[in-house]
Structures are given as C-alpha cells and as structure tokens.
Amino acid sequence: MNVAVEKDIAKVGVQNSSEWDVLIVGAGFAGLYMLHKCQQRGYRVRLFEAGDGIGGTWYWNRYPGARVDVESMEYSYTFDAELEQKWSWSERYAAQPELQRYVNFCADYFDLWPNIQLNTKVTDAVYNEATGSWRIGTENGVNTTAKHCVMATGFLSSGQIPNFDGVDSYQGETYLTSKWPKEKVDFTGKTVSIIGTGSSAVQAIPLIAKEAEHLTVFQRTPPYSIPLRNEPLNKEFEKLVKSMYPEWRERQRWQSRAGFIAVNNEPTYPNDKSAIEVSEKERLADYEMRWRSGGLCYYSSFVDLLQNQEANDTLAEFVREKTRQRINDPELAELLLPRGYPIMAKRLCADTGYYETYNRDNVSLVSTKSDPIEKITARGIVVAGREYVSDVIIFATGFDAVTGAISRISVTGRGDRDLNDHWEGAPRAYLGLISTGFPNLFFLDGPCANGALVSPMLLSEHQVEWVDRCIAHSGLEEGASVEPRPESEDEWMVHMHEVGKDSLLHKANSWYMGANIPGKPRALLSYLGGLENYRQQTEAGESDNYRKLVVSKVA
Numbered sequence: 001m002n003v004a005v006e007k008d009i010a011k012v013g014v015q016n017s018s019e020w021d022v023l024i025v026g027a028g029f030a031g032l033y034m035l036h037k038c039q040q041r042g043y044r045v046r047l048f049e050a051g052d053g054i055g056g057t058w059y060w061n062r063y064p065g066a067r068v069d070v071e072s073m074e075y076s077y078t079f080d081a082e083l084e085q086k087w088s089w090s091e092r093y094a095a096q097p098e099l100q101r102y103v104n105f106c107a108d109y110f111d112l113w114p115n116i117q118l119n120t121k122v123t124d125a126v127y128n129e130a131t132g133s134w135r136i137g138t139e140n141g142v143n144t145t146a147k148h149c150v151m152a153t154g155f156l157s158s159g160q161i162p163n164f165d166g167v168d169s170y171q172g173e174t175y176l177t178s179k180w181p182k183e184k185v186d187f188t189g190k191t192v193s194i195i196g197t198g199s200s201a202v203q204a205i206p207l208i209a210k211e212a213e214h215l216t217v218f219q220r221t222p223p224y225s226i227p228l229r230n231e232p233l234n235k236e237f238e239k240l241v242k243s244m245y246p247e248w249r250e251r252q253r254w255q256s257r258a259g260f261i262a263v264n265n266e267p268t269y270p271n272d273k274s275a276i277e278v279s280e281k282e283r284l285a286d287y288e289m290r291w292r293s294g295g296l297c298y299y300s301s302f303v304d305l306l307q308n309q310e311a312n313d314t315l316a317e318f319v320r321e322k323t324r325q326r327i328n329d330p331e332l333a334e335l336l337l338p339r340g341y342p343i344m345a346k347r348l349c350a351d352t353g354y355y356e357t358y359n360r361d362n363v364s365l366v367s368t369k370s371d372p373i374e375k376i377t378a379r380g381i382v383v384a385g386r387e388y389v390s391d392v393i394i395f396a397t398g399f400d401a402v403t404g405a406i407s408r409i410s411v412t413g414r415g416d417r418d419l420n421d422h423w424e425g426a427p428r429a430y431l432g433l434i435s436t437g438f439p440n441l442f443f444l445d446g447p448c449a450n451g452a453l454v455s456p457m458l459l460s461e462h463q464v465e466w467v468d469r470c471i472a473h474s475g476l477e478e479g480a481s482v483e484p485r486p487e488s489e490d491e492w493m494v495h496m497h498e499v500g501k502d503s504l505l506h507k508a509n510s511w512y513m514g515a516n517i518p519g520k521p522r523a524l525l526s527y528l529g530g531l532e533n534y535r536q537q538t539e540a541g542e543s544d545n546y547r548k549l550v551v552s553k554v555a
C-alpha cells in the first residue's frame with residue numbers, strides 16, 4: 001500500500017480487521033470507476049478480474065465486427081472533464097479494439113493498475129455477521145476478506161452455448177462470440193455455420209461472409225435491425241460536443257430517456273408524443289429522420305412505442321418495409337423479416353450491411369423457427385433431417401443476461417442465506433443496488449435497475465457514485481453494516497413491476513425477460529422507469545438519510 005493511502009486511512013480512523021475496505025469484482029467500465037472512487041477516498045481497495053486484461057464485455061467480445069452501438073461521443077466516461085477533452089474517438093461508433101484502448105488509457109490516466117488483480121475469478125462470497133465483512137474465494141485459491149464487496153460483473157458477461165444434442169461430438173472448430181480468441185481467426189476457404197441472429201451475429205455475419213467459402217446462418221427469430229451508419233467521426237460533431245460537454249452530459253442524464261441524445265449529429269430531446277395521436281405524415285417524418293441517422297435512436301422516438309401495440313406496429317411495419325428493400329430475393333426477405341413480436345421488445349440490432357450480405361452467393365439462411373436444430377454431429381448441424389456440414393461452428397447464442405454472472409458466484413448472506421435462493425423466481429434488490437440479508441454487498445448494472453434499457457455507462461456511473469456515498473455513510477469499522485429494510489426491497493419490487501407491467505417487453509422471448517435461457521424463470525429483470533426516474537428514485541433514497549436502509553454503525 002502506498003504511503004498516501006495509509007495516511008488517508010489513518011485520517012479517517014479506520015479500525016477494520018478485513019484485508020480490504022472494498023473488494024470489487026470485474027474490470028469493466030463500472031468496476032474501474034468504482035475503483036477510482038475508492039482510491040480517491042484512500043480506501044484499501046482491490047479489484048479482482050477473471051480475464052488477463054481489463055474492459056469486461058469489451059475485453060471478451062472480440063468477434064469480427066464487434067462494436068458499440070451507442071455513439072462513441074456518448075459512450076465514454078462522463079465524470080472527468082479533462083479526460084473528455086483529452087480522448088478522441090476515430091469512428092462514430094467505436095470498434096472493440098478502440099474501446100479496449102480507451103479503457104486501458106483510463107486505467108493509466110487514473111493510475112488504477114496497482115489495485116487491479118487480473119486472472120482472478122471470484123467463485124464465492126460469504127458474509128461474516130460478527131465482523132460485518134465478506135470472505136471472498138477465487139478459482140486460483142486466493143481467499144481474502146473485505147468490508148464491502150461490489151459486484152461489477154456486467155449484465156452481458158455470462159455467455160451461453162445451448163445444450164444442443166451432440167454438441168460435444170462436433171469435430172470442427174468452434175467459437176463463442178462472447179469469448180473470442182485474441183488471435184485472428186481465418187475463415188478463408190472454410191465452410192462456416194453461425195447459430196443466432198442477435199446483435200453479435202448481425203455484426204459478425206457481414207465480415208465472416210466476406211472471408212468464408214460459404215456461410216450458413218441458423219436463424220430462430222428474425223431480429224429487427226437498423227443500419228448503424230458508422231463512419232469516421234465527424235470532426236465538426238466532435239467539436240460541437242466537446243464545446244458543450246457539461247450541458248450535453250446533463251441532458252444525457254436527465255433529458256434523454258435512454259441516456260443518449262445525438263441524432264443526425266445534433267443534440268435532441270426524446271419525442272414525448274404518441275405515435276398514434278400524430279398524423280401519419282408526422283409519424284413517418286420522425287421515423288425517416290431516425291432511419292437517416294441510423295442506430296438506436298428509435299428508443300427516443302414516440303413515447304408509447306413500447307407501451308401500445310398499435311403504436312409499435314407502425315414502427316415495426318416501417319422497419320419491415322425498409323428492410324425488404326435491402327434484400328434482393330423476395331422469398332428470402334420474407335424469412336428474414338421480423339414478425340410476431342413488437343419491435344424493441346427484444347434489443348434492437350444495428351448493423352452494417354447485414355441484410356445485403358444475404359444477397360451474396362456464398363451465404364445461405366436456415367430458418368429454425370418451426371424446425372429447431374435437432375442435433376450437432378461430428379460434421380455439422382442437423383435441421384429437419386438435413387445435415388449442414390461445416391468446418392467451423394460459431395455460437396452467437398447470447399448470454400445468461402443480467403443475473404447470470406452474479407448467480408454463478410456462490411453468495412451466502414446473513415443467516416447462511418444463498419443469494420440464488422433469495423432471487424428464486426425473480427431477482428430482488430432495492431434500487432437494483434443491494435439486497436436484504438446481504439449487507440455491504442452492492443451490484444452495479446445488476447438486476448432491478450435499468451441497465452438493459454439505458455446506456456450502461458451513464459447508469460453505472462450514477463450507481464458507482466451512489467454506492468460510494470453509501471459506503472462512506474455506513475463506515476468501514478468492524479461490525480458496521482448496511483442493507484435494505486425488507487419492506488424497502490418489497491416496495492421497490494412493487495414499483496418496478498408496476499412501472500413495467502404494461503410494457504410490450506412481456507410479449508417477446510428476450511434476455512430482458514430471462515426467456516432466452518431454458519429453465520430460467522420468466523421475469524422482468526430490469527427497471528423500465530427510464531434513466532431520469534431511476535436517478536430521482538435513487539437520489540430520494542439518499543436525501544432522506546437512507547431511511548430505507550438499515551445502517552448499523554459502530555459507535
């Protein structure tokens with residue numbers, strides 16, 4: 001520990017028998033900012049990261065075409081004005097390698113490396129009621145104790161390969177998009193199969209198709225996908241944003257609905273009108289304007305798109321019509337067009353040449369909607385009795401999202417209660433930050449907050465700052481603890497379900513609902529109240545002196 005840190009701890013008079021004041025799990029954007037805050041406070045802090053590099057999701061997801069679909073100028077840390085001015089993005093939407101450069105730059109900039117421990121996968125955490133601290137175990141046998149533990153494990157970090165019959169018998173090469181090798185994978189001259197057509201596949205397919213001898217796509221549910229319109233970062237736009245970053249960020253935080261405001265290189269406000277109450281002309285003008293901008297800006301279109309089926313249908317039909325024009329073969333287009341579930345009820349995809357890829361001679365589509373994948377053999381994939389032989393299978397099959405990464409750690413709270421038991425049926429956490437019976441254990445971008453539906457950068461920064469103040473409030477002394485009153489957790493869950501009950505999200509089998517994982521209980525995993533409302537609710541939780549929490553301080 002450095003002398004300055006020791007001095008600071010001496011200053012606040014910490015008497016803590018734990019090895020660490022705060023142990024953070026996960027070196028994504030959320031965990032790294034948490035580490036920065038703890039360092040600023042002079043805490044004894046450690047961050048454990050399973051990978052051998054930092055970046056979390058952006059460390060693991062290195063498949064061809066991996067790129068963020070929130071604009072780079074908005075998908076970056078917002079808490080440090082100097083950093084904002086210093087860093088320049090090269091593209092409108094940063095690709096994975098640039099995101100990794102950014103995250104490493106930030107770790108250097110804030111001098112985070114001394115407290116990051118790589119290659120350290122946390123397996124279990126057990127609360128000690130006598131000391132009010134956590135014992136944390138890891139895969140490589142390192143055990144440690146910490147007064148507070150912050151799970152910054154990510155909501156799209158637990159990749160899943162479905163348990164296809166015969167999956168282990170396959171003799172070719174296999175890849176999972178969310179755990180892609182660091183070395184370049186060369187598909188030249190190979191026949192490749194890819195299972196899945198979510199965001200990851202939609203990004204990877206156009207690039208793999210250019211290289212492979214033949215690419216076969218196995219599609220279960222056609223996605224809704226909007227052209228991303230990526231390009232080198234417009235320098236005028238960069239200048240504009242950098243000249244008004246404080247105001248821009250405030251609008252992202254408080255006046256954006258989902259955390260981003262750029263549309264067609266301009267700052268905008270979300271559209272607060274109903275899609276069915278405006279004239280068709282006005283409606284189509286909004287949809288056209290967003291189509292020109294590209295990407296995810298439909299999330300800030302008409303206010304009722306995710307609440308009202310009729311409103312939603314207008315956008316779904318608009319997108320289908322636009323999509324139809326991108327595919328040469330009308331029969332194939334019918335197979336690729338999304339139907340039967342509301343647009344945005346599964347996460348919208350944003351693509352670069354996805355549909356046009358199906359116009360190539362070396363790409364074919366196998367629909368597994370009515371004929372699911374039967375099995376995987378030593379040579380390939382079997383659908384409807386036909387074997388599709390291939391040299392490579394890529395699983396772009398998604399994540400055990402939101403709860404998966406936390407659930408894979410064995411977490412034992414007060415009274416030997418297992419967190420997975422507490423979350424049985426559906427996860428529960430006050431403000432999505434802390435669960436009753438699990439004192440001093442915080443979740444960033446976890447369930448019951450709105451991580452899945454807003455720009456994660458903004459949400460996690462806000463949560464980190466909340467957790468930072470909460471830890472400071474409850475203290476680091478032995479025996480001190482903080483957890484929600486049972487009724488506070490109940491109240492939040494009632495509020496979350498009230499806010500989400502009429503959402504069209506319930507009408508699709510998405511990872512938002514846990515419905516992409518066989519056996520996972522179907523439940524709304526995220527708070528749908530919007531970013532501003534979430535910020536208000538969490539701030540209210542503090543301004544009444546944490547009345548909804550039980551804070552046991554040590555005199």
Ligand code: NA7
Nearest residue numbers: 162195196197198199200201220221347396397398399516
């Ligand atoms: P997604 O969006 O969950 O996509 C996974 C894809 O894999 C999707 O098309 C699934 O079809 C398909 N899938 C999953 N299991 C199966 C089985 N058993 N059989 C056939 N097809 C299957 O994950 P991504 O990695 O693409 O994107 C995750 C998020 O990252 C995304 O939402 C953005 O936020 C960024 P389904 O739709 O379930 O029928």
